[in-house]
Amino acid sequence: xxxxxxxxxxxxxxxxxxxxxxxxxxxxxxxxxxxxxxxxxxxxxxxxxxxxxxxxxxxxxxxxxxxxxxxxxxxxxxxxxxxxxxxxxxxxxxxxxxxxxxxxxxx
Amino acid sequence: xxxxxxxxxxxxxxxxxxxxxxxxxxxxxxxxxxxxxxxxxxxxxxxxxxxxxxxxxxxxxxxxxxxxxxxxxxxxxxxxxxxxxxxxxxxxxxxxxxxxxxxxxxxxxxxxxxx
Numbered sequence: 332x333x334x335x336x337x338x339x340x341x342x343x344x345x346x347x348x349x350x351x352x353x354x355x356x357x358x359x360x361x362x363x364x365x366x367x368x369x370x371x372x373x374x375x376x377x378x379x380x381x382x383x384x385x386x387x388x389x390x391x392x393x394x395x396x397x398x399x400x401x402x403x404x405x406x407x408x409x410x411x412x413x414x415x416x417x418x419x420x421x422x423x424x425x426x427x428x429x430x431x432x433x434x435x436x437x438x
Numbered sequence: 439x440x441x442x443x444x445x446x447x448x449x450x451x452x453x454x455x456x457x458x459x460x461x462x463x464x465x466x467x468x469x470x471x472x473x474x475x476x477x478x479x480x481x482x483x484x485x486x487x488x489x490x491x492x493x494x495x496x497x498x499x500x501x502x503x504x505x506x507x508x509x510x511x512x513x514x515x516x517x518x519x520x521x522x523x524x525x526x527x528x529x530x531x532x533x534x535x536x537x538x539x540x541x542x543x544x545x546x547x548x549x550x551x552x553x
Contacts, residue, residue: 335480374441374442374545374546374547375528375530375544376543377541417480417481421536424486424493424494424535424536425483425486425496425536426483427483428480428481428482429480430478430480431480
């Protein structure tokens with residue numbers, strides 16, 4: 332079955348530390364993956380998608396088909412990165428979301 | 439107002455009530471979605487409308503009834519709900535469908551409590 336797993340509910344780091352938010356997926360075809368973010372008191376919004384191979388707000392995510400992972404990384408976390416992060420997988424034509432990881436960046 | 443709006447933001451209803459959730463998008467999009475977000479569970483897609491036609495019904499109980507009168511408005515009619523239906527209901531829209539081809543823009547959600 333198609334599934335997205337985000338094993339960490341909460342990740343706490345200090346400002347300037349590297350961040351890696353884990354995402355693993357289960358999918359039989361060629362996956363299309365996304366990261367969505369929800370900042371405090373704001374709505375859920377797209378952060379990045381793997382097909383774009385882009386870096387947004389210093390975040391990158393590489394698709395690793397061997398490990399079926401799409402971890403979100405940032406070398407130096409900022410306080411404004413504190414938010415809820417959701418990994419999502421495109422299954423046929425609908426998005427399957429993980430349960431989310433809350434990132435807390437302390438000053 | 440720009441973006442995707444949802445009303446009401448909070449709703450408390452009894453199991454015998456009938457209520458409706460409203461979503462409006464001001465982005466000129468052609469596809470709209472209803473999601474359910476329960477505590478400790480992933481976001482679950484409920485319904486998809488593309489060009490005002492329902493293209494996805496994700497095994498949702500019939501006590502949830504969607505309506506899309508035009509490409510800007512989406513409703514979710516609720517009747518005889520159960521306490522386990524208490525959740526955050528999110529509306530989203532995108533330029534088109536399928537969902538992965540176009541970024542989805544989310545509304546702020548309606549927090550529903552069924553008593």
